[in-house]
Ligand SMILES: Nc1ncnc2c1ncn2[C@@H]1O[C@H](COP(=O)(O)OP(=O)(O)O)[C@@H](O)[C@H]1O
């Protein structure tokens with residue numbers, strides 16, 4: 001099963017993926033976690049470009065769209081592993097939410113694997129900006145308001161669960177477990 005966590009910067013993806021991984025392993029599942037951008041040569045270049053002051057300009061955004069698509073091709077084989085649950089921190093859906101024009105981004109990601117389940121952590125933009133160091137020029141309110149709206153529209157195109165990420169860590173984690181349990185045959189009532 002390929003599960004993708006999405007959400008704006010600082011939504012709690014990394015935090016929740018670690019908690020979910022531990023819980024699934026405690027329930028007897030084998031789990032592998034991935035992150036986009038990856039730690040490949042392409043991913044490293046992306047992280048460098050993200051810190052440019054002009055990262056949100058049209059041309060740099062189009063460059064990033066190309067690079068993100070190239071970067072994720074390097075992990076496509078890992079997503080086919082049926083022996084474990086793959087949980088990814090971001091996916092091509094991030095490109096559809098952050099970059100534009102969407103029709104071009106869709107073509108670039110034609111060969112990207114679609115998730116069996118999209119978990120969208122929906123966080124207020126003000127909390128996102130407060131939580132992130134503001135390193136990447138993406139982490140500004142006006143830009144992230146658009147990204148948040150894009151995610152809510154995109155979620156309708158996939159098997160998805162939208163989680164209120166404004167709650168405390170444990171409440172968010174419990175909400176995630178409750179919605180994921182049925183997909184994996186775990187009894188929801190067994191969850192604290
Ligand atoms: N539910 C939460 N409430 C308050 N702070 C949180 C919550 N979840 C995560 N954080 C904090 O917000 C920051 C971003 O969390 P992180 O899991 O790295 O988000 P993401 O991976 O989506 O960027 C971290 O400092 C983390 O400790």
Ligand SMILES: Cc1cn([C@H]2C[C@H](O)[C@@H](COP(=O)(O)OP(=O)(O)O)O2)c(=O)[nH]c1=O
Pocket residue numbers: 008009010011013036037050068090091092093094095096098099132136138139
């Ligand atoms: C994977 C991906 C990420 N991004 C953006 C989202 C983030 O701002 C940044 C990735 O940095 P990241 O370290 O993932 O930030 P965070 O975990 O706080 O979201 O790149 C895109 O714009 N398109 C993409 O396809």
